[in-house]
Amino acid sequence: MIPQEILDSLKSQFGDAIVEAKLEGVIDPFIKIAPEKVKDVCYFLRDQEKMSFDTLNLLTGMDYTGGKLGVVYHLSSTKLQHKIVLKVEVPADNAHVQSVESVWKTANWHEREAYDMIGLIFDGHPDLRRILMPDDWEGHPLRKDYKVPEFYNGMKVPY
């Protein structure tokens, strides 16, 4: 399926949940969706026979600066060999996104990483805790406004 067909079918199914789409003039066409509809859209994309997006290649947490965070989903289908990118934008002071762990198991660790690094909260995730940083680390290192702490557990951080 070409991205336009995917967009049309998402629009007819979800209507207002499709916030924005850019299919021309970009390297990877993307569709921006509302954060409260992520799970439904993902189930739809996975289970519809003509979509069959059975793989979540990558889930990226983003800090777009200016109080906006986001999640980028790269989806592809091993059956039909097509790809699409989904984007979600949330305000930094209320960074809640629906978890897609129940749709694709691989999202489990990716979402934990996005929580760890950016501070996004994935509602419905079975085990949302830090994955790369120590459990007692403060702050989310990949935020653009992140300040490296001077001390960690009483030890001086050397730079």
Place this chain on the structure above:
Amino acid sequence: MHDTLTQAEAVRPRPATIPGLGRQLRSEEMVINMGPQHPSTHGVLRLELVVDGEEVVEVIPHIGYLHRCFEKHCEHMTNYQQVIPYADRLDYVAAMSNEFGYVIAVEKLLKIQVPERVEYIRVIMAELSRIVSHLIAIGTYGMDIGAFTPFLYCMRDREHVLDIFENACGARLLYNYMWVGGLSHDVPPDFQEKVRAFCKYFRPSIKELNDLLSYNKIFIERTANVGVLPGEVAINYAVSGPTLRGSGVKWDIRKNDPYSVYPKLDFEIPFGKGEKGTVGDCWDRYMVRVHEMEQSVKIIEQAVEQLPAGDVQVAIPKRIRPAAGDLYVRTETPKGELGYYIVSDGTATPFRVKVKAPCFVNLSALPAMCRGAMIADVVAILGSIDIVLGEVDR
């Protein structure tokens, strides 16, 4: 009396009465830590095993011991090229493959085309590093299972490839050889000859390895029917590389989403067939690697024959500033699908670089493979997915 037991009760060990004491033995689940320093975790990885006797109930991997902020570093570079040496250190046993993915991504962002000679040399290097990576995977896997000798054979063969790398770029492990717009410098004049000689030498070595390890009865007993990962579960976990193909899924990015000059080269995708047990068991994953080495030799031989003459660098500005935008580029490294998601804001520094590390994703499927296995099998299963912690933790 036994007839009244249900199936589950009969299998599950029940509290036994200690003779003479009249007390019952306590029987409960136990938590064992495997790692962070454990010979079979191939680095600093901690597995929290919840066991019921010898049977593994749950595995909880704890990672991050080798985290060195790759993505944070990328955002603080002064230009795009500076990321390449860091990319080397992701999967440090196959550094060429990591560079390859990154430079393709940046070139695509810049919309530049590199000379055909560069593409061919890159493919040869990537395939040689696939052989190196698989040799280490196979050698250390044998060692995990208890066969020490194959490891020495593998290391001996690996040395020949490292000599070729050293001859081409001076480094043996971390190369910084592929640059944006080309290569750091051309290959030496005797490169083709050396690569041909290696291919000729290496084919019989694979047979030797098969005789020594692959079809060894003890090895098969330890790996066949162990850690079965069915194809649809593998896809749901988005595992890639030999781990996915071992589950019988014929999926290889070099064929299914081709890049560079792979469409011009003739090779096959090996996948697990359940030859010695079930499709998707440890032996299948192992054997896919052996077959992939054969295919890599085939690719290298063709690429060396077709290697065109020409420049190895196109002129690019010293400080590149790609137009604002983002892209995701995936390549097939020895471990699986290595993806780079790069966001450019139009400046000389990447706004965001996110790595889809195949080992990270493959390791996340470990609990699914280990449930119900024996403790000793956890070692066999972990070895069969071939993780490199440098890439898991980034």
